[in-house]
Structure formats: C-alpha cells, structure tokens
Amino acid sequence: MAEVDSLPLARFTTLRTGAAPERMREARTRAELLDALHEIWADRDEWFVLGGGSNLFVGDEPFDGTVVRVLTQGIERLPGASAGTARVRVEAGHDWDALVAYTVAEGLAGIEAMSGIPGTVGAAPVQNVGAYGQDIAQTLVEVELVDEASGEVSVVPAADLGLGFRTSVLKHHYGSVPARRAVILSVTLDLLEVGHGDHPVRGEQLRQALGLEPGSSVSLGWVRDHVLSTRRRKGMVLDEADADTASAGSFFQNAIVSEQFARSLPPECPRWPLQPTIEPVRVIPLDRFDGWVPAPVAHAVDVKVSAAWLIEHAGIGKGFRLPRSRAAVSSKHALALTNQGGASAAELAELARFIQQRVQQEFGLILQPEPVLVGVEL
Numbered sequence: 001m002a003e004v005d006s007l008p009l010a011r012f013t014t015l016r017t018g019a020a021p022e023r024m025r026e027a028r029t030r031a032e033l034l035d036a037l038h039e040i041w042a043d044r045d046e047w048f049v050l051g052g053g054s055n056l057f058v059g060d061e062p063f064d065g066t067v068v069r070v071l072t073q074g075i076e077r078l079p080g081a082s083a084g085t086a087r088v089r090v091e092a093g094h095d096w097d098a099l100v101a102y103t104v105a106e107g108l109a110g111i112e113a114m115s116g117i118p119g120t121v122g123a124a125p126v127q128n129v130g131a132y133g134q135d136i137a138q139t140l141v142e143v144e145l146v147d148e149a150s151g152e153v154s155v156v157p158a159a160d161l162g163l164g165f166r167t168s169v170l171k172h173h174y175g176s177v178p179a180r181r182a183v184i185l186s187v188t189l190d191l192l193e194v195g196h197g198d199h200p201v202r203g204e205q206l207r208q209a210l211g212l213e214p215g216s217s218v219s220l221g222w223v224r225d226h227v228l229s230t231r232r233r234k235g236m237v238l239d240e241a242d243a244d245t246a247s248a249g250s251f252f253q254n255a256i257v258s259e260q261f262a263r264s265l266p267p268e269c270p271r272w273p274l275q276p277t278i279e280p281v282r283v284i285p286l287d288r289f290d291g292w293v294p295a296p297v298a299h300a301v302d303v304k305v306s307a308a309w310l311i312e313h314a315g316i317g318k319g320f321r322l323p324r325s326r327a328a329v330s331s332k333h334a335l336a337l338t339n340q341g342g343a344s345a346a347e348l349a350e351l352a353r354f355i356q357q358r359v360q361q362e363f364g365l366i367l368q369p370e371p372v373l374v375g376v377e378l
C-alpha cells in the first residue's frame, strides 16, 4: 500500500479547496485499502477516505492525519435475483458515471436518471445519491464494508444503512459524527433488464424533468443523453472550462420543517409533504386487554421546503458574490456555491455563512450544508 507525497487536497476536491494533509495514501486494490485502514486504526491516527472529492468541503489548514484515496476499480456482473433482473457488484473506487454508462450500454435500468453525478461508487450510498426522483436506495442490495470499531469486513444489507434523503448511517453530517464509522469496499445493485428499445419512464419527477407526457416510452440512452444535457445547463456536470461546475453540487440541503412551521413561510415557496410514519398495527396482549382500544396517535407531517427558493427570496440571486471574494453562487443554480478561481475555503465559508444568515433573518430557519466539512466551521 503506497504512502504517496502529500498533495494539496484542492487538486482532488471539486470545490478546489484544501491544504495538503499530514499523510496521504493511495489504494488501488482492496488488499491495499484494508492494509492501509488497519494500520491507521492500529496507530489511532485521524483519517478519512477520499473518493472523487465532489461532496467534500476541506479547510485551508492541513488535515492532521491520513487521507486515503480509494482507487479500486471493477464491475462484476452476477446472476439476477429473479427473471428479468441483473445484479452488478462494483468496487468502491469505480467512477459513478462510468458505472451508469455501463448499465445503459448493457440495457439495464435503475440508475440512468443519475447520469452525470460526479464521484465514486463507494461514496454513493454514503449520502444516498439521487437525482430526478431516482436514488441509489431504490436499487441497492448490499454493500461490503469494513468497520473501524472491529476492523472486520462484512456484507451489510441496504436496509441496515439508514438510507434517507441525502443521508445514511455512514454520513458525516455537519455538527455530528456518523452513526457507523466504516469504509465501503463494494456496492451491489439489482437492475432491470429492459434492453435498448423504448420502455415506459417510471416516476413523475423524471418525466417532468425530461418534458415527457405520462405514459411516454423512451430508451435508456435517450434518458441518459437528456439528463446529461439538462444537468449541463445547470452546471451540474463537471467541466474544467466552466467555473460554475467548481462546486460540491448543492451546497445546502432542502430544509425539512414541521407542517406548522411550513405554514409560516410564503405560500409560493415550493414544498413537498413527506410521508407520515404509519403507525404499526397495535397488538394488545390478551391478559392486558380491558375491552378498550386506544385511538391511533396522530403523527405530525414533516414538509421539505426548497432551499433554492429561500436563498433567492432572501435576496441572493444566481451569480451573487461578496465584495472582493473569489467564491460565488453559481450563475446557473442558486444552491451551488462555486470557486471562481483560487478561492480559499475561508472565502467559501464566508459566503455560506452570509447565505445562512440572510435566510435565517428572512425566514427563521438555518440551512444545513450537504457536503461533508473537514476542518471548516460555518
């Protein structure tokens, strides 16, 4: 397992920030990755793994520990779990969009709407990546991972990963620690064999994004091409020549608030009620049943509200930047903070805090960052 010269993380992160860490390693095989992690954990060193650096906001001070670049590669096609399905197991360091391109070329449906998302396959379950109504939770069967607590490798079913909206038990949310500190080694997906012809597009959100009528049929290749061009228009496909893509995608998460709080927001603010938790069937043991069945408890409904709308209506338009700052809101997408060339993490953090304050003053809620923050305070 190679310890390599430590280089500025700005070279590996799409926000283009981050000093060189104390130590850096590269793992091209699974054995190298496991060796590196076991050594680091035995030494009780600080650490994190780096995939494509597209969901990381790294600070200007050197990280005092080891950064492990995950560069493992490979797609293995396995027999499907049932007729008409196919299973793929993919190594963690494999490029996500290369996997999507492979599945489309093979006529396998399930992740085509997530074309163009940067980063690695191993990082995809960490925040349950998604776009246009598809997320990895819909096709993920299991992951192989290694836990820091035990050093053991195990196969963990998707149901045990706590996958939710841009979250899982593995994600390092700002201000908290992950529920499970572990590194994903491989990801297994179940996909549908639909071939290269037209088939009905599933999902209202995807149909709307692609401008299709209900009941429309198109090929996987058509979906991929159209998703890529829609994303390019929003600066959501990496492009060296376009500074609006030097971002971490959406910098702020759509806010999840109570229904009561949502009513205090202007009615034009886009919102999507989340499914209420359905109360499980109540079983009353016979020896405690006194003939009275309690009324079901009413669960409050949470509502997801558009962070982009809140930002723009707090007076921060696309392209906004603070005086003399090299950090700016993307000129194509209000949720993306971008590095317009040479911006420090401090400049980007200043812009992020300014946006949070404006939204808080205007609407009374604090937007939370979506990327993982390392050595940066908001």
Ligand SMILES: Cc1cc2nc3c(=O)[nH]c(=O)nc-3n(C[C@H](O)[C@H](O)[C@H](O)COP(=O)(O)OP(=O)(O)OC[C@H]3O[C@@H](n4cnc5c(N)ncnc54)[C@H](O)[C@@H]3O)c2cc1C
Binding pocket: 014, 048, 049, 050, 051, 052, 053, 054, 055, 056, 070, 092, 117, 118, 119, 120, 121, 122, 123, 124, 126, 127, 128, 129, 130, 131, 170, 172, 182, 183, 184, 185, 235, 236, 237, 238, 245, 247, 248, 249, 250, 372
């Ligand atoms: C232009 C742009 C558009 C984007 N669009 C979307 C989008 O549409 N939808 C969406 O969901 N996201 C989007 N993102 C965010 C990002 O691409 C995804 O979150 C992606 O999955 C991150 O992968 P990565 O390999 O770059 O992770 P990194 O940024 O390298 O790491 C992110 C986190 O995951 C951890 N991690 C990385 N690999 C592993 C592993 N093998 N095991 C355990 N932990 C690991 C890291 O330690 C870190 O905490 C976008 C980003 C950009 C820059």
